[in-house]
Amino acid sequence: MRAARPPLAIAVLATIGVAFFALPLAGLLYRVSWQSALSDLLTPEALDALRLSLIVSAAATVLGLLLGVPLAWVYARVAFPGRNFVRALTTLPMVLPPVVGGVALLVAFGRRGLVGEWLDAGFGLRIPFTTAATVMAATFVSMPFLVLTVEAGIRSVDRRYEEAARTLGASQWRIFRQVTLPLVAPSLFAGAVLCWARALGEFGATITFAGNLPGVTQTLPLAVYLAMETRPEVAMVLSLVLLLVSLAVLVALRDRYLRLD
Amino acid sequence: MPQRPRIDSTAACGLKAQRSWDAHHRLTAVATAFVIVAAACGGATLPAASSATPSLVGSVTVFAGSSLADAFKSAGEQLRLKNPGTDVVFNFGSSSTLATQIINGAPADVFASADEANMQKIVDAKLSDGAPTFFVGNRLQIVVAAGNPRQIAGLTDLAKPGLIVVLAGPSVPAGRYALEALRKAGVTLRPASQEVDVRAVLNKVALGEADAGIVYVTDVRSAAPRVGGVDIPEQHQVIARYPITVVSESKRPRLARAFVDYLISEEGRRLFAEFGFSRP
Numbered sequence: 001m002r003a004a005r006p007p008l009a010i011a012v013l014a015t016i017g018v019a020f021f022a023l024p025l026a027g028l029l030y031r032v033s034w035q036s037a038l039s040d041l042l043t044p045e046a047l048d049a050l051r052l053s054l055i056v057s058a059a060a061t062v063l064g065l066l067l068g069v070p071l072a073w074v075y076a077r078v079a080f081p082g083r084n085f086v087r088a089l090t091t092l093p094m095v096l097p098p099v100v101g102g103v104a105l106l107v108a109f110g111r112r113g114l115v116g117e118w119l120d121a122g123f124g125l126r127i128p129f130t131t132a133a134t135v136m137a138a139t140f141v142s143m144p145f146l147v148l149t150v151e152a153g154i155r156s157v158d159r160r161y162e163e164a165a166r167t168l169g170a171s172q173w174r175i176f177r178q179v180t181l182p183l184v185a186p187s188l189f190a191g192a193v194l195c196w197a198r199a200l201g202e203f204g205a206t207i208t209f210a211g212n213l214p215g216v217t218q219t220l221p222l223a224v225y226l227a228m229e230t231r232p233e234v235a236m237v238l239s240l241v242l243l244l245v246s247l248a249v250l251v252a253l254r255d256r257y258l259r260l261d
Numbered sequence: 262m263p264q265r266p267r268i269d270s271t272a273a274c275g276l277k278a279q280r281s282w283d284a285h286h287r288l289t290a291v292a293t294a295f296v297i298v299a300a301a302c303g304g305a306t307l308p309a310a311s312s313a314t315p316s317l318v319g320s321v322t323v324f325a326g327s328s329l330a331d332a333f334k335s336a337g338e339q340l341r342l343k344n345p346g347t348d349v350v351f352n353f354g355s356s357s358t359l360a361t362q363i364i365n366g367a368p369a370d371v372f373a374s375a376d377e378a379n380m381q382k383i384v385d386a387k388l389s390d391g392a393p394t395f396f397v398g399n400r401l402q403i404v405v406a407a408g409n410p411r412q413i414a415g416l417t418d419l420a421k422p423g424l425i426v427v428l429a430g431p432s433v434p435a436g437r438y439a440l441e442a443l444r445k446a447g448v449t450l451r452p453a454s455q456e457v458d459v460r461a462v463l464n465k466v467a468l469g470e471a472d473a474g475i476v477y478v479t480d481v482r483s484a485a486p487r488v489g490g491v492d493i494p495e496q497h498q499v500i501a502r503y504p505i506t507v508v509s510e511s512k513r514p515r516l517a518r519a520f521v522d523y524l525i526s527e528e529g530r531r532l533f534a535e536f537g538f539s540r541p
Contacts, residue, residue, distance in 0.1 A: 106468065106470065110468065110469070110470050111469050111470050112468060112469035112470070126425070128453075128470045129425065129427075129453035129454050129470075129471075207457065210454075211427065211453060211454025211455075211456065211465070212430065212454050212455050212456065212457065213452065213453065213454050213455055214455075217454065218455075225457075226430060226432065226457075228361055229355075229357040229358055229360070229361045229432045230357070230432045232361075
């Protein structure tokens with residue numbers, strides 16, 4: 001059977017749709033000054049930002065796995081009153097403007113914040129303007145992607161495997177570790193990669209909550225934003241790096257784990 | 262010193278203004294003299310702005326350094342009152358961000374910068390209609406929490422260990438001025454953050470996240486009594502001079518000019534004085 005030929009109107013609109021996303025990438029490829037691309041990428045500020053971004057996004061992914069997987073399991077397996085509300089609450093950062101997230105983090109964990117004031121007074125712990133704040137901002141916006149992906153994975157697991165393990169005397173914790181987790185490994189991986197990619201791109205919450213200091217809180221997106229004013233050529237190379245990494249992640253995921261068919 | 266392209270201008274005021282802009286880089290006295298000329302030019306065209314001619318209907322988009330936010334909003338209100346049917350839309354941010362936006366085609370009618378360097382970018386890109394005019398001046402002040410609980414007496418105290426100090430980023434005018442003041446005072450410090458504009462510095466102190474920052478006196482005044490100000494002595498002081506221009510790609514040059522003329526009129530100067538700005 002021949003593949004369906006799209007009606008002309010749909011083909012035209014779909015082409016415009018593709019162009020809308022392809023042109024910005026083409027623009028970057030066109031404007032990047034290739035002669036100096038490598039030296040721009042190897043400037044101390046670019047390297048600092050790159051290094052910090054890798055650390056922060058990795059830390060956010062680890063935190064996301066640590067807290068997000070149990071959360072996903074609870075959402076998938078435990079029917080408790082208000083579950084939908086709590087799920088909505090923890091998914092909020094997906095639709096919230098990140099800068100609002102940053103303000104919220106500041107009023108909670110800032111020096112005068114709900115928890116921050118107590119942390120400062122009790123332990124002398126101050127979160128804003130530290131790399132920890134950068135990790136928190138990244139985790140705040142990226143963990144929901146992991147939770148939703150893993151929850152969907154756990155829901156699709158055939159529960160008979162878990163019940164079989166239970167009849168053999170395995171504890172709930174052992175079932176979770178040795179039966180459920182291995183079965184959801186693909187969603188776990190996909191969720192972690194999505195979470196990592198979102199953390200890598202985080203800007204608004206970071207600049208609001210963590211501030212901007214090279215080497216400490218200035219991640220790649222912040223460096224891009226600030227370099228645009230002083231050294232646009234550096235901003236463009238860094239943008240291209242971020243874009244290509246994200247594209248690679250999505251292509252790889254789509255092929256292996258996010259198949260719709 | 263880098264070569265600057267000459268700006269073509271046919272308007273009489275523009276020519277005088279251009280001379281003054283270039284002259285400033287050589288001789289401040291000439292620029293000061295120009296202010297009087299500019300004020301006269303502004304005064305001459307002001308009646309057109311206040312008589313609500315039909316051509317002054319529409320919306321003008323003003324890009325201005327964030328330290329100008331309060332004064333400009335008030336000035337916009339005045340222009341609206343004087344010219345029913347006009348509207349002023351503002352985009353406040355660091356002058357460096359705004360200059361980048363305008364060079365990349367943002368639809369600004371007027372650009373007011375907190376420093377000359379960022380205005381020069383607009384002039385170099387041939388986006389200034391005539392030469393920019395210096396219209397206000399500003400001074401630096403240390404912003405601290407209300408009541409100055411950390412007892413900061415001057416720039417030297419900012420280097421005290423355990424103190425969280427934020428500055429504006431080095432590309433932001435206020436950030437560069439702050440570094441200059443610190444250099445004059447022989448103080449080296451590591452800020453906790455380089456904020457995107459001067460208002461972000463102010464807010465970090467107002468929120469209590471930072472103990473101190475270096476901002477303009479007008480910023481401290483706008484946020485008082487939530488924050489306090491500590492004066493910087495004359496020998497370490499850095500004077501900011503703000504240039505303003507009509508963007509040459511403006512679709513509403515007359516309305517844009519009317520706004521600028523209002524700002525450099527006597528009434529405009531009084532308004533800026535109320536907000537703590539000095540003469541340029």
